Amino acid sequence: MVLIAHATIILALSSCKKENTPTGGGYQYQPFTKDLVAGRWIKSCDPQYVHNSECSSEHQIYVDDFPGALNTQNLTCGCTIKVYLELDGKDIQINGSPIDFMGNKLQATVRDADITIIYKGSTLPFSFLRIKVVGN
Numbered sequence: 232m233v234l235i236a237h238a239t240i241i242l243a244l245s246s247c248k249k250e251n252t253p254t255g256g257g258y259q260y261q262p263f264t265k266d267l268v269a270g271r272w273i274k275s276c277d278p279q280y281v282h283n284s285e286c287s288s289e290h291q292i293y294v295d296d297f298p299g300a301l302n303t304q305n306l307t308c309g310c311t312i313k314v315y316l317e318l319d320g321k322d323i324q325i326n327g328s329p330i331d332f333m334g335n336k337l338q339a340t341v342r343d344a345d346i347t348i349i350y351k352g353s354t355l356p357f358s359f360l361r362i363k364v365v366g367n
Contacts, residue, residue: 264364266362267364268359293355313364317361
C-alpha cells in the first residue's frame with residue numbers, strides 16, 4: 232500500500248507543469264526603457280559652493296528628482312543604465328559627464344533606484360525635458 236502511494240505521488244509530481252526557466256543558473260531580466268518628463272524643477276545651490284547659506288548666481292542649479300524611478304527588476308538586470316535627453320529626435324547621453332545645453336551644463340545621476348537631473352544655471356530656459364532611461 233505504501234509503495235502504491237509513493238508511486239502515485241511520484242506520478243503526480245512528474246506530471247506537474249514546470250515553468251520555463253532559462254538554463255545557465257538564474258533568471259535573466261530583459262533590457263528596459265523608461266520615459267520620464269523632468270518638469271518639477273527646484274532651484275538650489277551646488278552643494279560644493281554653499282558658504283554661510285549663501286549662493287552666488289554662477290553656482291545656482293535646478294534639480295528634478297525621480298526617487299524610486301528604477302524598480303528591483305531594473306536594478307538586478309545586470310544592465311548598464313544610461314540616461315538620455317530626448318531632443319529633436321536624438322538621444323543625448325547625460326549621465327556620466329555633463330553636456331553643454333542652452334548655455335549651461337546638464338547632467339543626470341543614478342544612485343540606487345533614484346535618478347536626478349541637474350541643470351547648472353541661474354535661470355531655467357525651459358519648462359520641461361523629455362528623459363529616456365535605458366538599461367541594456
